Amino acid sequence: MNQLEALRQFTTVVADTGDFHQLAQFRPQDATTNPSLILKAVQKPEYAPLMRTTVAQWKGRSLDEIMDRMLVRFGCEILDLIPGRVSTEVDARLSFDTDATVARAERLIELYQASGVHVDRVLIKIASTWEGIEAARLLEQKGIHTNLTLLFSFCQAVACGQARVQLISPFVGRIHDWYKKQAGAQWDEAAMAGHNDPGVASVRRIYEHYKHFGIATEVMGASFRNTGQILALAGCDLLTIAPELLAQLAAVDVAAAPVACALDGAQAAKLALEPVHYDESSFRFALNEDAMATEKLAEGIRAFAADTRKLEALMQQAAD
Structure with a gap:
């Protein structure tokens, strides 16, 4: 048995990729995408035709609609290869607009349903801003399930739990990066x-807080830099992992490097933890107090927005 097979005994394994040709060999339950991963995929020769045909089919429609249609095309291809759910991201430029995020999410779901995909097989990815979490709360009430991404702080996780979102994606590697950079030579x-x-x-x-207080929101560790980080979270509800x-x-054979369960919901239930609640003003202050989370959230939104603009430019070229 290898470490990946052993990890599956404790955790649902999710593939973090837009390259759906890689999925079959790893047999993930779910898959996640984001603008950066889709941008990376469409620049490969095997995926360029998918973008060109989508752009040609819907020529004359708004760029944002064609973008959503392309994201759904990728999502449908992925769903043909996995038994579970795919996460598709709302435009990061809407991260501070609750109403626009809800509208965009509803359109993505309509496009999936028009392709014969059941709503329960899609998670709408939204940045964990206050406005994004509020949009997710409204969407969950409508039966549209959400994956709150770019999550770096405890206050974001608590607010997501309060909003009863389906799943959160706390970013492990980017938190690691920030502290490593801050420490410099002392790291x-x-x-x-x-x-x-x-x-x-x-x-x-976050995991211990959710399990202790019976919060149903799924915790999916994301953004890993090495396998050590992954194995240290064996037992987490889900882990989304890059193909590499x-x-x-x-x-790696487990005979040489065993895999043990690191997170235990039953143990978390026994911890002495205080309940925590955030309203909008206390959430914003708590996030502001966390320099790492404030910086990484802003940086992540900027990066996803930049890659969305690059995707739009490629689509515009394909249309010309």
């Missing part, structure tokens, strides 16, 4: 590995 890679990794510790705290790291896990 000790070995000492800050495994359960001491700040990204791993953040997910553990899935391959590394599949290459």
Whole structure:
């Protein structure tokens, strides 16, 4: 048995990719995409025709509609290869507009349904701003399930739980990156590995809070830099993993490096934890107090928005 197979005993494995040709070999339950992953995919020769045919088919429609149709095309291709759900992201430029996020999410779901995909097989990815979390609350009330992404802080996770979102994606690697950069020459890679990794510790705290208070929102660790971070979160509800790291896990025999369950919901239920609640003003202040989360959230939205603009430029070229 390899480490990937062993990990599946404790955690639902999700593939983090827009490259659906890679999916079959790893047999993930679910798959996640984002603008950066789709941009990476459409620049490969095997995916360029998918973009060109979508643009040609809907020529004359607004660019944002064609974009949504292309995202849904990718999602449908992925769903043909996995048994579970695909996450499709709302335009990051709408991260501070609740109404526009809801409208865009509803259109994505309509397009999936028009392609014969049941609503329960799609998670709408939304940035974990206050406005995004509020949009997710409204969407969940309508039966549209959401995946709150770019999540770096405990306050974001608590607010998502309050909104009863389906799933959150706390970012392990980007938290690690921030603390490593802040520490500079003082950073000790070995000492800050495994359960001491700040990204791993953040997910553990969120997981324990949810399980202790019976919050149904699923926790899916994301944005990993190495397999050590992944294995330190074995037992998390889900882990979304890039194909390169899935391959590394599949290459290691558990006889040489065993995999143990690191997170335990039953143990979390026994912890002495205080209940926490945020309204809009206390949420904004708590997020502001967390320099790492404030910076990484803003940076992540900017990066996804930039890649969306690049995707639009490629689509415009394909249309000309």
